[in-house]
Amino acid sequence: xxxxxxxxxxxxxxxxxxxxxxxxxxxxxxxxxxxxxxxxxxxxxxxxxxxxxxxxxxxxxxxxxxxxxxxxxxxxxxxxxxxxxxxxxxxxxxxxxxxxxxxxxxxxxxxxxxxxxxxxxxxxxxxxxxxxxxxxxxxxxxxxxxxxxxxxxxxxxxxxxxxxxxxxxxxxxxxxxxxxxxxxxxxxxxxxxxxxxxxxxxxxxxxxxxxxxxxxxxxxxxxxxxxxxxxxxxxxxxxxxxxxxxxxxxx
Ligand SMILES: NC(=O)c1ccc[n+]([C@@H]2O[C@H](COP(=O)([O-])OP(=O)(O)OC[C@H]3O[C@@H](n4cnc5c(N)ncnc54)[C@H](O)[C@@H]3O)[C@@H](O)[C@H]2O)c1
Numbered sequence: 693x694x695x696x697x698x699x700x701x702x703x704x705x706x707x708x709x710x711x712x713x714x715x716x717x718x719x720x721x722x723x724x725x726x727x728x729x730x731x732x733x734x735x736x737x738x739x740x741x742x743x744x745x746x747x748x749x750x751x752x753x754x755x756x757x758x759x760x761x762x763x764x765x766x767x768x769x770x771x772x773x774x775x776x777x778x779x780x781x782x783x784x785x786x787x788x789x790x791x792x793x794x795x796x797x798x799x800x801x802x803x804x805x806x807x808x809x810x811x812x813x814x815x816x817x818x819x820x821x822x823x824x825x826x827x828x829x830x831x832x833x834x835x836x837x838x839x840x841x842x843x844x845x846x847x848x849x850x851x852x853x854x855x856x857x858x859x860x861x862x863x864x865x866x867x868x869x870x871x872x873x874x875x876x877x878x879x880x881x882x883x884x885x886x887x888x889x890x891x892x893x894x895x896x897x898x899x900x901x902x903x904x905x906x907x908x909x910x911x912x913x914x915x916x917x918x919x920x921x922x923x924x925x926x927x928x929x930x931x932x933x934x935x936x937x938x939x940x941x942x943x
Pocket of ligand 1: 705783
């Protein structure tokens with residue numbers, strides 16, 4: 693089935709990579725954006741005969757001039773831009789007193805300002821194309837007070853609030869804005885940040901007793917950008933977390 697185009701940031705790895713693959717399978721044209729050009733090459737290799745369904749763009753989402761160029765490129769696509777998925781992000785696992793203001797600023801710059809700037813640059817195009825959908829990838833750490841997440845969790849909390857405000861302000865333009873709050877998902881980011889002790893802690897506190905797979909986030913994203921399936925869903929935060937945010941006493 694032919695659909696429109698969608699920009700997926702962070703498409704070189706983890707959740708963004710799986711999302712790009714799934715959306716191509718579903719008939720979308722994917723503008724795969726990532727600062728890691730070699731990761732984009734790996735995506736193109738993996739897609740092989742479906743490579744025509746992808747426009748790879750090496751971009752750092754903290755570079756506002758590059759974002760303007762990306763918006764220009766999106767105007768030239770054969771299929772109209774209908775959606776944006778903000779998956780690019782960085783993490784840190786540092787206690788409050790060990791977190792520097794500089795680290796906090798750096799994480800905000802990518803996770804909040806990057807998603808904000810891309811949305812601001814691409815929303816006018818969605819509007820011109822008759823509306824669309826924006827999905828921010830937040831985190832359960834933006835909802836719960838998880839240890840060691842003062843910078844990361846605060847950035848994801850900001851993204852969740854931004855989601856709600858954008859949903860209200862962009863509703864008249866027929867642009868739906870939602871967030872997904874993943875629990876622990878088996879990706880390169882997690883392999884870098886989770887020690888054996890961290891893994892044990894997640895396994896103990898997630899009712900489903902396991903890490904999620906990137907494809908399990910990708911399918912929720914596919915639902916939220918599909919205007920036929922989620923046409924009345926906006927301003928929501930969907931936790932895809934094996935029950936982590938629902939849990940209380942766990943025994
Ligand atoms: N994996 C998890 O457990 C988990 C849980 C909750 C939320 N998340 C969120 O999901 C999103 C994807 O995470 P992931 O686990 O797939 O991580 P990942 O590290 O595997 O992938 C992130 C991608 O974003 C790209 N990126 C980072 N900074 C960028 C920048 N400035 N410009 C352009 N690209 C940039 C990286 O090159 C990388 O390819 C992130 O926003 C993350 O915070 C992940």
